[in-house]
Amino acid sequence: MAEQYCVVMTTFADDKVGKRIIDSLIEKRLAACIQVQAIESYYHWQGEVNCDAEKQVMIKTKCALYSQVEAEILRLHDYETPEIIQLPIIAGFKDYLGWINDECQ
Template sequence: MQEEYCIVITSFSDDENGTHIIEALLDKRLAACVQVMPIQSWYRWQGKICCASEKLMLIKTKRSLYNKVEDCVRSWHAYELPEIIQLPITDGLPGYLGWISKECDPPASC
């Protein structure tokens, strides 16, 4: 059976908080790669329109690990309600997908 892969997206505004999330994901082998890029977010929060400078985090992982990734991000995230969404990877370079599979291999106790 072919492994299924995904990208989990979240964002953060505090670099130290983002680093903690990234290091936890990689240390627990829940992510093969995490990419970060600066973004400007516009949103409605508690009845107000807000704008914030944030960083977007793209987490490459296996779909079977999504719940563990979500738990890890939530346990470290500073936001009251962080964006955590999963996007399926429907296809990709076989060698790259194999690398994700190899790197995302958490111990059973994780």
């Protein structure tokens, strides 16, 4: 049962962009829960090493909704190449997984 749920991760630097993404995913019932935490990202981009203050977003949803979640993030994001990755939930508390199921479309 847990295999039908996942966490989708993305990041953003602009709080207004992040709020638009989060609000849209919740309003469209593409996510049951979204958690945000402050991080520092170190990466290579266009030949340079960068370090940026960002927010990391963990989106709890159903695997079947991943393509819609990805499309919504891409539609609203201001990054040229945003991080959007899907991580499987291989096990979880049954009641919590049931809640994800009930909250997502």
